[in-house]
Amino acid sequence: MTSALRIGGACGFWGEATHATAQLLGAGVDVLVYDYLAEITMSIMARARMKDASLGYAPDFVTEAMGRNLAAIAGGGVKVLSNAGGVNPLACAEALQARIFEAGLDLKVAVVEGDDLLPRAAEFTGEVEMFLGAPMPPVEKIASINAYIGAGPIVAALQAGADIVITGRCVDSALTLAACMHRFGWGAGDFDLLAAGSLAGHLLECGPQSTGGNFTDWEQAGDPARIGYPIAEVSGDGAMVLTKPEGTSGIVSPASVGEQMLYEIGDPQAYHLPDVVCDFSGVEVAQDGSDRVRVTGARGRAPTGRLKVSVTWTDGYRAGMVFQMNGRDARAKARGFAQAGLDRARDVLAAMGAPDYREVSFEAFGGRPGAGDYEEIAFKAAVHHDDARAVGVFLKELTGGALATPPGLHFFTGGGRAKPSPVVALFSFLVDSGAIECRVTVDGEVVAFDPPGPPPEADEPSRPEVPPTLAPVAETETRPLEALAWARSGDKGDSANIGVIARHPTYMPHIWSALTSEAVARVFSEELAGGVERFYLPGLPAMNILMTRVLGGGGVASLRNDAQGKAFAQKLLSLPVEIPAGLIVNS
Template sequence: MTKKVITIGNASGYWGDDPEALTRQVNGGKLDYISMDFLAEITMSIMQKQRKRDPEAGYAKDFLPMLEKVLPRLLANKTKLITNAGGINPGACAAAISAMAGRLGLNPRIAVVYGDNILDQLSELKAKGCDFKNMENGKAFADVEKQIEAANVYFGATPVAAALAWDPDIIITGRVTDTGISIGPMVHTFGWRWDDWDKLAAGVVAGHIIECGSQATGGNFSDWHLVKSYKNIGYPIVEMHADGSFVVTKHPGTGGLVSVDTVREQLFYEMGSPKAYITPDVVADFSTIHLEQEGPDRVRVSGVKGYEPTDSYKVSMAYSDGAKCVGEIAISGPNARRKAEAFAAIFWDRAGKDFVATETEFFGLNAFHRSMGRDEEANEIIMRLGARDYDTKKLRQFAKVVPSVILGGPPGVCILGGVGKVQDIVSYWPALMPKAAIHPRVALYSDGFKEDKDVTNTQSGRFRANESDIQVAEKPRDPVRAAVATAGAPLYEICLARSGDKGDTANIGVMARSPLAMAFLNEYLTAQRVKDVFQELCLGRVVRYRLDNMQGFNFLLEHALGGGGTLTLRADAQGKTFAQALLRQLAPIPEQVLAEVKQLRTATGT
């Protein structure tokens, strides 16, 4: 008999997430599946370097002790675990799990999804017509080809679903999309067709909600004060129905919060074009999502529409791009700001500015929000000094200058962390390639790969997004200074926000607290205004999309992260602080808008 509902819980949103999350998910109640996400664009290059030093490395080794603690109960519960912890060496990860299980007297059935690592196939694929040009700026692959250190294809759910046909206890994958490891179980369990776009799109939305772990259950939440406890925070669980509707929840008795607003915020996280959330399996339309609070810590999601996917896979590459060095000095006492500015002048006079890029940030004053913040006197400031270049000799000299200035300037200072370390930079190169050029592979693992086979890709077309109500701002109206209001109420009073990143683009999702607030924000918070406010940080366009179904807006800020990833010299490499910078801005909010929001928040206890 086909199941009508399955439960999928997430236990990791990134490499370095809470190591106890898996234990809480396994011990908190029976689940059909648990998914764990460990990979990011830069992670693959780190793993590639590890594998160069050790052929048996190249996967998330932190995963093994997490699994060891719960493996007996996981198997007893018949909960299947699916994770991309395999990195660029999923076979070695499977072997390590098998060996660990053997020591425990256990013999789990392990499947492996691989074939995404195309580093050694680039020349062959180029000969077949894959040009690998940069999908964001159109630059030719030849510009970076010799510096490529990692190259991985984003596979979708098809190999995961194929592997589940073997009834494994654990599936270890390489670079499978965050949503793919969630959709696979749905297709396998419910028998969804690969051209049932609406159901697949619902799977994408479910996967997107849970992929970042506790960000859906109260983590990074604008209204963080509503979360009664962050102790033992519950990680998200999806109760997926065969018709594509689902409920987002968490285990009872855990910390955190599941509400329409926590789910809304996560849906906006790292969102691009709302009507075209592109995955290898389907294109999901986020403008069709309907959210409803079903009960305490339960949000029902329905109405999702989807479309035929594109004929391409995304390829994530990483390439060597020079080096950087950062040093920090703490300044305290009266006139801390003036002293910090004096130290910066002394430092750069000694170090020079003959570098590809430099950065000076004042923590405790304006490091994250620049002139968007209020001009207040600080008791102490940490001055962060950074330089980027292709000449490591210059950077080593830069590092020596940082501690050398503390005795030759204003008083009340100390060096933090000693001499700065010169770090290699690995930059991100996103590209596309035809799906027909490569196939995922799956295998059972038992002292090596068994029953190894190709997986047929899902059918694909040439989807083109049909967005409407888009605003674009190219340049600030006043290029001299940011447009920061000095009177009014903070935007936080009438909206929530969350920010994320993709490469050098930051996104800020803004969600109104009431219909009148939505109407006001539609007129006031334009793409042009956001460009004016963020002009010091955002050097490219600002694009605004409106989503009436979620009573919000998605802003894309291009060239806003100083290069992003490991390339940037900024402390906030991923735009995590952008949403808070926007929420603190003052605006001439009408009294009737504030009154409606207050009334709604009082009625709902938020």
């Protein structure tokens, strides 16, 4: 079949609003894809399975996304692909099959297993963390070990007649890629097509982030309560149009789509996936009608034959609290209050002969809403320690000093005091794809699956020429970067990624010139402990910035208020940029 395949992105994380399924079914789609998993999600699911062997998946996929819409899915012949299985895809499938039986429907449910390597933990004790070089954590502290599997097993399930496919930790975009491979017959060696299908999946995997969510020009997206979820219309030649259901709010523009394309991809010429290494540097996006954007130009080359494995493990305990302070010198007053609590807690630990806190984090947010010295802020104080009791001491001493504080302290009450919680750290390494044995079943029957053989050698692509060095001009003006660009940021473990897209092609040389590695490092000097890399994408035109060791460990391992770098783009967009006078058009 060669007609366009309409794929709807119905979920971008575990806990997202559940109305997207009905919205996309109403708009008419052939496939629904659901991405529920992140590293921290895997650890939460792993702990749930340890307490109850029937848990460890996303139950709202079964009860809400599927439970309310099974009749429409069956009636429309819609395929459903989801990684909602988490660390227990079999239990997820059993719960869903019970719902299907209750509804009197005939839908075949497939399960893809093999990503869960926790039973094989002893095999990997000698592995070294791929980014930091640290040794593998002790086995007794490990909560989950999961390899990122690709599209192959999902394709096998679809070829065997599955209507709904449930996986564990597959690559987010592999769900969409599998649907394209099954529909159009793309093979394991069709690397440009595989890259195009993976890009379609990347644009869908975060739900409405490509249709106006998290968009720099957020005012253009309208009412977020009515935002439309994305639909990718993919053709057999790899070209696609991204759109959304009619009558919904949001925006589908080259900027909104471009921001999502750059989101968390690192090196845009070496976006490593199990099925293909993607090169998005030459991708072009163009308006193709109202809320329709055509996306072309993805390129691919052979995969490395290695799969990323993520380990989550317990690395001590953390806790903190956010409180508000107002009045004159609010920042100084808040820091004084937090420091007093920390000093008292350290005195208690010293008296007990206990070690000091491994990490302390104080952060202030806010400013002066009007003229004068009046200030109002929020202040976060948090600590990390190997012993939960030591974390509890800090919480007790901090709150216990509330009557001895400078004036202006206040905070929301009614939710109870904060409690120590485990620090879930991430450890990543690579494993040969041949070491992973995937098992595919459809309604309990095993389906034959032959993984692809070793990939061929692939040449590294040449790097695009960066914008030329600018000659000095006589007359200049200073504008914030946001006047020149759109930007979006996100995380990969302890690294942060900021994609920056020129609002007009003529701005790109000035953006590249202003956002040197040194300039970016200065903007994030308080957070950055690693390096800064820059990558140029002439197709958009845009640049991607990758900072390492900048999130305090990332995820739940971090004490930062923004542990995933989600706000980094907003910080960078405020950077003053000196440009030739009159450069900005329509200003």
